[in-house]
Amino acid sequence: MQGRLKLAALFGLVAATLSGTWSLQARAGEPIKPKVLVITMFGEEAKPWLAGKKLDTKVKVPGLSGEYPEVSCDSEGLCLMTTAMGFSNAASSVAALVFGKQFDLGQTYFLIGGIAGVDPKDGTLGSALWARYVVDGGLRHDIDPRQIPQDWPDGMVALGAKRPGEKAGWGAGTEVYALSPALAEKAFGLTKSVELADGDDAAQYRSRYEEEAARGKPSVKLCDTVSLDTYWHGSKIGDAVERWTAQVSDGKANYCTTQMEDNATLTALKRGADAGLLDFSRIAVLRTASNFDREAPGQTAIDSLGAKSGGFMPSVTNAYRVGSALTDTIIADWDVWSAGVPR
Incomplete structure (x- = not known):
């Protein structure tokens, strides 16, 4: 009997080892300590990570979206979660993970990685853009353009x-988040030479634009991002968002990408940082361009919104290529990164 018990224990230890040390932590009731947590917003953004990494340990977290109820982890220190799209899903899912008992995020680096629209003055389809500032485009008054005074540039008015x-x-209090400049610059430096995916359809579509940045091949850059639950589109709104970004950031931010979640995600993370659960200076935001946020010359805004630009597949591919270049470095050099962003 004693021999059978020892043999069973041995098989159990081998199985646990094969499934990764993190599952051992979970079974022992100890919180998982990710070195990097990647936050994606929907399944197509998560897919390249799940295909490219051995994220075999699945952790169900109460409060996550019913569509994406698990966090996936590997044995090296990488975890991936998917929030579902929009402010409500992003804030709720991230808060559930941060304030739950299953993860210790005290030393964790966070990579918010997903697709976005891009201003053709700053980038093109497939470009990978690291944010320095994240600006909420929706916390304001809005007057319909058909009812604004003639001398107004648009209907966007600050609160009050x-x-x-x-x-x-x-x-x-959540209108603007300034991310760690040291981490943003380091992420850019480590990834600026990553080979980016492109496509014939994307190349053909971007040739319709006049801006040099739009017509060029995808590249890695530093700029800023605007969050807005409304999937807006068109040059008129784009000009207004550009003005709004400069105003609300006191001229510090130059928006190049637009997306639907990041201020909400960062608000949940900031609450966690304020509670002493994580380090807000360890957050990086990467957005890759799946579409232009406005029409090309000779094109209507509605035609542009519904156009098949060919940017989607390059964007999800490049979010993984560029993002994993950073996460792989952090994990491989954890002895250095655990103490903070290397100089």
């Missing part, structure tokens, strides 16, 4: 203000 350009009279 009376006209465009006036400073806000009040706010929510």
Whole structure:
């Protein structure tokens, strides 16, 4: 009997080892300690990570989206979660993980990685863009353009203000997040030479634009991103968002990508940082361009919105290629990165 018990214990230890040390932690009731947590927003963004990494340990987390109820981890220190799209899903899912008991995020680096629209003045389809500032495009008053005074540039008015350009009279406190410049610069430096995916359809479509950045091949850059639950499109709104970004950031931010989640995700992470559960300076935001956020010359905004630009597959591929170049470096050099971003 004793021999059979020892043999069973041995088989159990081997099985646990094969499934990764993180499952051992979970079975022992100890929190998992990711070195890097990748946050994606929907399944197609997560797919390259799941295909390219051995994320075999699955952890169900109460409070995650019913569509994406598990966090996937490997034995090296990489975890991946998917929030589902939009502000509500992003904030709720990230808060559930941060304030749950299953993960210790005290030393974790966070990579928010997904696709976005891109301003043709700053990038092209497939470009990978690291953010320095993340700006909420929706915390404001909005007057329909058909009802604005003739001398107004647009209907975007700061909260508590009376006209465009006036400073806000009040706010929510989540309008602008400044990310760690050291991490953003390091991420850019480590990934600027990554070979990026492109495609014939994307190359043909971007030739319709006049801007040099739009017509060029995809590249890795540093710029900024705007979050807005509304999937907006068109040059008129684009010009207004550009002005809004400069205003709300006191001229510090130059938006190049637009997406639907990042201020919400960062708000949940900031709450966690304020509670002493994570380090906000260890957050990087990477957005890759799946579409232009406005029409090309001779094209209507609605035609542009529905166009098949060929940018989707390069964008999800490059989010993984560029993002994993950073995460692989952090994990491989953890002895250095565990203490903070290397100089």
